[in-house]
Structure formats: C-alpha cells, structure tokens
Amino acid sequence: MSMNINLLPWREAQRERNTRKFYVVVAGMLILGVALGLLISHYYQLKLAAQQQRNAYVSDHIERLNADIAGVSRYASDAARLGEQIAVFQALQSEQADTVQLFNDVANSVANGVIYQRLAKNGDQVSVTAVAGSERQVSEQLRRIAALPGMGVPSLSAVESEQNGAGRVFRFDVEQTTVAVPQGVAQDVEEQGVAELGEEEEGSS
Secondary structure (H helix, E strand, O other): OOOOOOOHHHHHHHHHHHHHHHHHHHHHHHHHHHHHHHHHHHHHHHHHHHHHHHHHHHHHHHHHHHHHHHHHHHHHHHHHHHHHHHHHHHHHHHHHHHHHHHHHHHHHOOOOOOEEEEEEEEOOEEEEEEEEOOHHHHHHHHHHHHHOOOEOOOEEEEEEEOOOOOOEEEEEEEEEOOOOOOHHHHHHHHHHHHHHHHHHHHHHO
C-alpha cells in the first residue's frame, strides 16, 4: 500500500518563512546602517565643534598678541621720539655751553688797549669787530684768540683807522671747533628726557 504526501503546502510555507527572514535581515541591515551613519555624523559634528573652539581660542590669542605688538610698537615709537628729543636737547645744551664758553674765553682773552665793538656767531663761524690802539695790540689780540682752546686761527679781514685817528678798527673771523659738553650737563639733559618719558607714560596710563 503506497502513501501520497502532498509537500506543496509545506514548501510554500517554507518559502514564505525564508522570504520573511530575508526581509527581516535586510531591514536590520538598513537600520544598522542608518544608526551607524548617525553615529559617524555625530562623531564628526563633535570633532567639528572641538575644532571650532580651538580656532576661536587661537583667534582670541592672536588678537591679544596683535594688541601687545601694537603696544610695543607704540612704546618703541615713544622711545625713538624721546631719543630724538634728547639728541635735540643735548645739541641745544652743547650749543649753549659752547656759546657761553666762547664769550667767557673771548672776554678773558682781551688784550690791553683792545675794546670789542661787535661779536657775532653764525654756526661755527665767529666774527669780531674791535678797536685797538696800535698794530701791536691787534697782533696780540689775534695771537690770544688763536691760543684759545676750541678756536681756530683767526683771519684778519680789515684794519682801518678811526675817524679821529686815535685807534685802529679791525675785523677778523675765526672758526669755533667742536667743544665737548661737560659730563654733568649731558647727564642733566638725559635725566630730564627720562623724566618727561615717565610723565608721558603716567598720563597715558
């Protein structure tokens, strides 16, 4: 006796189960892919936010550094300006000291019988007009001028008799050489410049 078993329904059911399993696997893979993509996107967003924070930190420090550089440049400019002012003060003080020394030396070098009528100074060139009683006194006066420290050799430009004939009017030019400024004077000028810089810094602060 033979038995006939119809396997068609079983095969259909097996096929349906396999199809459902396939869809479940595909859906799981899709969900896993989406989740993985979201995790990767979130990770890169965190990295981007951290990089933006670092960029902001660096930018802030760059701005502070630029401000410090500007401050240093301003102080360097003030120091350079102060140096120029000190140089001008020293030049003026040197010229003043030279002029005072010139008048002192010329006054001390007057020969007997000589009277100064005019003394002019243009830069380093000194022009003198004087009256002497004789040619010998004129020569003596020129010799004394030439012997002064910081003075060159005088050049006699004119010798004339006075209208009443009592004396000789003579004019000569002499070049004043560079005379060193006394150390105390230079130090006073430098201290004055430093004090002015301190006052400017206190005013700016």
